[in-house]
Amino acid sequence: MDKDLSMYNIRTDLALEAKEMAAPGGEDIPGVWSEQDTQGEVTVSRMHIQTDEGARKIGKMIGHYVTLDVPGMRQGDTELQDQIATIFAKEFEAFLARIGTKPTGSVLIVGLGNWNVTPDALGPLVVENVMVTRQFFELMPDQVSPGYRPVSAIAPGVLGTTGIESSDIVQGIVEKSKPDLVIAIDALASKALERVNTTIQIADTGIHPGSGIGNKRKGLTKDILGVPCIGIGVPTVVYASTIVNSAMDLVFGHMKKHTPETGQLFGVFGSMAEQERLQLVKEVLQPIGHDLLVTPKEIDKFMEDIANIIASGLNAALHEAVDTDNVAAYTH
Amino acid sequence: MDKDLSMYNIRTDLALEAKEMAAPGGEDIPGVWSEQDTQGEVTVSRMHIQTDEGARKIGKMIGHYVTLDVPGMRQGDTELQDQIATIFAKEFEAFLARIGTKPTGSVLIVGLGNWNVTPDALGPLVVENVMVTRQFFELMPDQVSPGYRPVSAIAPGVLGTTGIESSDIVQGIVEKSKPDLVIAIDALASKALERVNTTIQIADTGIHPGSGIGNKRKGLTKDILGVPCIGIGVPTVVYASTIVNSAMDLVFGHMKKHTPETGQLFGVFGSMAEQERLQLVKEVLQPIGHDLLVTPKEIDKFMEDIANIIASGLNAALHEAVDTDNVAAYTH
Amino acid sequence: MDKDLSMYNIRTDLALEAKEMAAPGGEDIPGVWSEQDTQGEVTVSRMHIQTDEGARKIGKMIGHYVTLDVPGMRQGDTELQDQIATIFAKEFEAFLARIGTKPTGSVLIVGLGNWNVTPDALGPLVVENVMVTRQFFELMPDQVSPGYRPVSAIAPGVLGTTGIESSDIVQGIVEKSKPDLVIAIDALASKALERVNTTIQIADTGIHPGSGIGNKRKGLTKDILGVPCIGIGVPTVVYASTIVNSAMDLVFGHMKKHTPETGQLFGVFGSMAEQERLQLVKEVLQPIGHDLLVTPKEIDKFMEDIANIIASGLNAALHEAVDTDNVAAYTH
């Protein structure tokens, strides 16, 4: 029997985690191509979900997904951050090429999320740091140096603070300003604490219903916007219950390795199916608030660092005149 | 010969100041009705520019203008602030009635200006403090208590940070979210230092090209948006050169009162026409940067106070269930 | 054999949690008096550690501890917040009376922690919101209304940002400004996610080495400062590993209740001693960063709310002229 992911309550917005759940042993999934390479401290995972079957198995849409994993990203090492921005820029350029966006094509960068909720402020922070150039093309097109393209940027707020779906706001702006491409940045929920603020995902499928950590129920996709949308996501929060569950997995795994006779080790609990156990954990924890989304104590600094990496990477990827060797100089 | 204001470089966004310039002696202007009354520390000036002639003389569009002048607004007195909010709410309700907006009509509040420039942050600050209710009407219309209307709010940013004209962004959002009325809040430049952060203007003519203190060149008007637009403005900055010029006027006036033979008092300078003198002042000051817009040192606190007054006043004026006697309770 | 807490690595700064660990069944501990009462949604626990033996068992110093537990504190309900502030003020007044601080005695409020790390910013936020009056007593003593006392306040920063131990900075300021009492506010680590931002502890033992969530290694105590020190603490973070461990306890407890034959339920794992299991959990989780301190996603709003409660409560407790019935009016 097929083990479709739709039956699970997967608390992850990351395609890579969804794939790991669908194929925990790393086995091939039909219709899903993937590769992985490591550049210094950065692991780049590229995945192409090619068929409906693959999409169904993983629970994510057909499309390209790239994930940068950098366990050291939380260390505040500025040299490493420049490296990540450079790798990000190169991977992002591949997306632009695949979509067919011309070097002069105009881009609207959308920073989803809420200014006032630190772990949800990734989008607004990137918007604040990215180079905005569209106004020069509109007001003095003759004076713009070659090697730049028109880039605009907006942080539309969240439903709770504006009263309007972000998706509707962005649609309205797209219709007026007519970009060739939308890039949407959002904070995500992860299944694993170790991925929080160490992972960046790029996907040409846009941003989807249910994604993100706030009330962002309508998506930002080519269907809705009329132009392609590349989504950039960073997990910044994790459910307390998934911390518990995946920790249990690890503890069980650790003990099994050392003492093989599992039955005796964990009794009935050890032999429960994963979903049954997750359900149990949730039931027990909910009354005391363990179903909270949590984030690391140092979240303020982490958000600032990652927003700078993404803004630097986007500047380098979008403008030929901005050098990927020194991307950081164009943000502040 | 008519003394049209269009020939002057009036550095004011306030209709009341423009009228004072057109009729410095307080004389009647044909086609312009006005009245003034004082409620405690608050002076309310109501003006109706009724004809093209009146509009041309004053240099402002045909429409209604109400100005609240409160010299004590900078004192940080919370009781006075509640009074101002209540008076603001009543005057604002008169605008709603005149326009014919129904108590259930939906409203989009637009906070123009730049978060990161304190004296330009009035609009975003009001948006942050105002009650937003539209989402409840969209998601659970049956559960909204009577006495509220759908209110949404957006701070679209400025051209320099988004790359898109605020006016275009707002148009796009209006087309998607279809409010019955737009309320736009903006920081203004005044001609007089004593008006900075002590005056609030309401006008049913919307927000106009050239107004505001940043790059907001397209307007927000019924013509552009397709729905009525009420503009709320507060002068938060003043040109250094106009401080100088109006100070000179005061000094001359003061000396004349005490020593009548003006000619001897100021010689050639005293007999220059006002515009000639202003031109001279500007010429002399420009090279050394006196053409700066300046703002009081305590601007952070002033902005917070006025944004709260306006947000409280709007909450009371827009929702019947919010009591004008205790408007402050609905903001934070 | 005695079960001394010193042998445990207790990750809690709360005396109440330490007592629960020392006497999990609620049994009496010699030398420790305690009582508990509930006022609306607020549970007030008062504990007096009276003897060395009691102190050793619980792992906290001899002294009085009061804990306010309010599960609903995270809801943002302003009425409840006023209630908590009033109860806090009354409990705090009992501390002042016990210490023998006169109604005119001068007080220095010390806000420990780091402005730039949201969950560590409790102290600085309280300092920003509390009424400061000492300057009036110094500059114009004749004009101060009766019912007030001299209150000063400082947020000394943390070792990482100042290069100086907070304790040394405070000592220096105490020697110069000679308060009769120091009140120190700090963010704490809890053992339980459900206590994060729902609990306030007051203790007349000051602030102790190892407490707090940053590098604050020297204490603030009567011994060091020469004047009494009341510590106020709020748990704002929890170790991911303790979330996991206490969740496991809950799951085991839940399953045991339903299926009594424990041995079979959890095998070897179930029969491990708590400390052994905690050690195992830490060993397994450390390599993947689960030893992080985490905090709820909504931490920005939670911190603001609790800082207001404490500032309001302190204003009411410290100044006879400030009414406990309307404490909120004196903070902003």
Add this chain to the structure above:
Amino acid sequence: MDKDLSMYNIRTDLALEAKEMAAPGGEDIPGVWSEQDTQGEVTVSRMHIQTDEGARKIGKMIGHYVTLDVPGMRQGDTELQDQIATIFAKEFEAFLARIGTKPTGSVLIVGLGNWNVTPDALGPLVVENVMVTRQFFELMPDQVSPGYRPVSAIAPGVLGTTGIESSDIVQGIVEKSKPDLVIAIDALASKALERVNTTIQIADTGIHPGSGIGNKRKGLTKDILGVPCIGIGVPTVVYASTIVNSAMDLVFGHMKKHTPETGQLFGVFGSMAEQERLQLVKEVLQPIGHDLLVTPKEIDKFMEDIANIIASGLNAALHEAVDTDNVAAYTH
């Protein structure tokens, strides 16, 4: 008769401006040595007040004063900012050498002023950006690389928010932490709008009573602190009345140049002594609030830029291992 400055109400904290007022024609003042040189866009003025007579004439204490004037500092040009930081570092090193502070001598950086008042936040902003190293020398002295010295930093707040004189707080901290040198940074008032946010002053006389723009009435000097104190000041505000008065001077000067017969040009007003005219301007303007301190509209960005320049410059001047060629890399 001597023209002592003590009889004037000079609204300037800058020694250079005070000297210009005492010797408007640039004439020599006995007991005052000065020189000036220009490096690119930066004019460096060095002044040594050597005698009591010189001090009395200028109205500033005996000591060394260096002023960096950079009209372009408000342009936000990062290359120019690096240049200024480098020149600042070199001038500052000369102060260190003259005082005799050893390369390993410990330093306490004091950021005077108020976080919450943008034009008064210079000190706190520098403290936030400067490298703090003292804790490494205290906790792991063997592991500190050569080329660094112990630097600590504190922003003590202002009397209105702490209830304690900044000077007392700093004294207490100096007594506990025993630095060899104190560096105090403060925002100043200038006599000239064009100096606001374009000038940096360094002085080995510390910070003096009456200086600064807030309530900082006690000084930070070697007499009070027991160790030398170098003051760094930046004018960030100007009185509206001094804008007016100096503008009048400019206008009169401009007209005189073009039409020599002054008497006829300005009559009685033109022949008033400067102080008489200033008095008149103040009398006329006070009732309408023109005695406000004002600051440029763009103050938020200006403060950030200058704080970075000073922090970068201090890092380079204080640590031999930090290269003056690349000072900016050590701040963020």
